[in-house]
Amino acid sequence: MNTSEANKMFASARAEEYKTKKISRREFLSQVTAMGVTAGAAYMLIGEPRPAFAAGQAKQGGTLRIAMPVRDIREPRMMNSTEMGNLHRGFFEHLVEYQNDGSFVPMLLKSWEVNEDASQYTLHIRSGVKWSNGEDFTAKHVAHAIEGWCDSSVEGNSMKNRMKSMIDSETGKATAGAISVTDPLTVVLKTNRPDITIIPALADYPASIAHPNFKPNDLATLIGTGPYRLVEHEVGVRSVIERDTSREWWGSSVMGGAMLDRIEYVDFGSDMISSVAAAESGEVDMLSESTGDFIKLMDDLGWTKSEVTTGQTIVIRPQQKAEVDGKVPYSDKRVRQALALAVDNEIILELGYSGLGTPAENHHVAPVHPEYAKLAPIGRNVEKAKRLMEDAGMMDFEHKLTSIDTGWMKDTVDAIAAQLRDAGFKVSREVVPSAAFWNDWNKFPYSGTNWSHRPLGVQNLNLAYRSEGSWNESGFANAEFDTLLDEAMTIADADQRRKLMFKIESILQEEGVIIQPYWRSLYRHFSPNVIGAEMHVAREIYPYKLGFAA
16 A cells, blocks of 8 residues: 555544544644645545635735734744744745644645655655745755754754654764655655654744755845745844745745735834734734733724634743752752642633633643643642642742743743742742843743644653753653653554553653643734734744735
């Protein structure tokens, strides 16, 4: 049986499971499109219409102004915030795009094929794509990008964890033969072990494709395949992209998008009140995100509200390797467990995020993830928390809890600090301006960090909790966890993967690695005449989809 036939059989079996309500539509679409079945074919299998693309209803032209934090321009694999990805997406495009319905659709790829055990991926590059300098976009450019993602020697390269199954553990680079260019429009990837996360990883924001000549902070080398070009950029102030009229964008004939002449991203700081004031005075047409009590204020303006349930969250984590006053306080599991047991996640959701989400279980796998395994709620137990902290000899230790200085993140960490103090623990608060916080976000001994949604539960676990994870801010290192995660990443069937996920989640919960109080519902407001601005499950903004109503 060839790969195409095997994938069709897999998709048909999953479709029957969806029809009999054994799996959700999101789970069905995520599984089958990741294996190479088109979104259109997937919807046909379940007899449902595919969601329409809104940009076709927009008129050509206009300037759209978006309130959004403006961060620096980096080589994509070095990016560490959704806002960076949103800005870059106008000129640096992805091979694959992740949709709100859970499906993966081709962008710079035309299609892909995955063998039965997910150890070989054949990527078919879309023909007719050109770089902004007029050069043809080819398989060699894709191979160059993936080789860079596999280079573990590059500090800050978060893609190395996403590509771990293709990296030689001795050289720290792509395994010989892992990346092959078989013709000008075809790249074949061979993993060292089966890996179901390759296609989802291609859709993550650090996986956009920059030209090989691009040098960070050198805008003269900012050559992309997207429909826009960067014309102005000042971190923390403003960034402007304009439609590149010197060439025809490949997506015009495929998707009919890129209708706007100009998009301005304006940074009003981390306090939402300034963004809301800008909306009220007509200075912007769209907010990248609406939060907390400001959601009602934006509703009252008469703007369109878009809402989505997500795997977005905040994680409050003790850094297990951090030294504080000659001690390594969070290396002791009892201390970590005590901190978690002193907090009521449901109350933190209400106080920190106005109840706009669902309580979480301290393991960073969400109900919207296909492989989610439900664990019992932690529950607050102050007496047990005190006993554990006393047994560890740490009742007199002062925990300095750090967060950014405004917004729902500060409110959430404030509420957790209050509950810890109420349990009898000594806690001081450190609030840091946003820019300074993100410079050192993974180095604080005890802090709260927001995390984006990713399509599969194993993806965040791989980034954040694997012993050598690129973004392992907790310092957690557990051989059993790593082994189970390796195995989980080989299993395409989410039902089978869920059995392992129960064990994986239980390890994180029992080890007290994090306090993860809730999953966020996300909201975005935009002027009623704006099209294509609906909130994305990962807070992403797609410039080519945006426009004004005709």
